[in-house]
Amino acid sequence: TVNVAVAVGRSAALGEVDGGGLRMRGTLLGPDNATAAHSAAVPCPPTAHTCSTGGIAVQAPALWSPRSPKQYTAVIELLDASAVVVDRMAVRFGIRHLEIVSSGARMLLLSSGLR
Numbered sequence: 001t002v003n004v005a006v007a008v009g010r011s012a013a014l015g016e017v018d019g020g021g022l023r024m025r026g027t028l029l030g031p032d033n034a035t036a037a038h039s040a041a042v043p044c045p046p047t048a049h050t051c052s053t054g055g056i057a058v059q060a061p062a063l064w065s066p067r068s069p070k071q072y073t074a075v076i077e078l079l080d081a082s083a084v085v086v087d088r089m090a091v092r093f094g095i096r097h098l099e100i101v102s103s104g105a106r107m108l109l110l111s112s113g114l115r
Helices: 012-016
Strands: 007-009 023-029 035-038 051-052 072-079 085-093 099-105 105-111
Touching: none
Parallel strands: none
Antiparallel strands: 007 051, 023 035, 023 072, 072 085, 099 105
């Protein structure tokens, strides 16, 4: 399972649409552009400087490697009180497997999917 957490900072421009009802939702598109996971819309309190989806879990992710550069797209939408999208951002990224092995000295291993 992989968790993707996103935080959105507020700007003065949001004051025009923020009547205390801003919410944020996230959708994760897989390498095939199909929806891999999504979060429910979470409230962004008007006094908060950041808002977070809390994480989006992906079961059995397709891992990125130099030989197989699988990429996901995180789509984050900011909604007003009427559920109208007032801002949207998409970011592409790859998921890697990280492992820390301790055998006297600590080592960080990246799994490239090569065996």
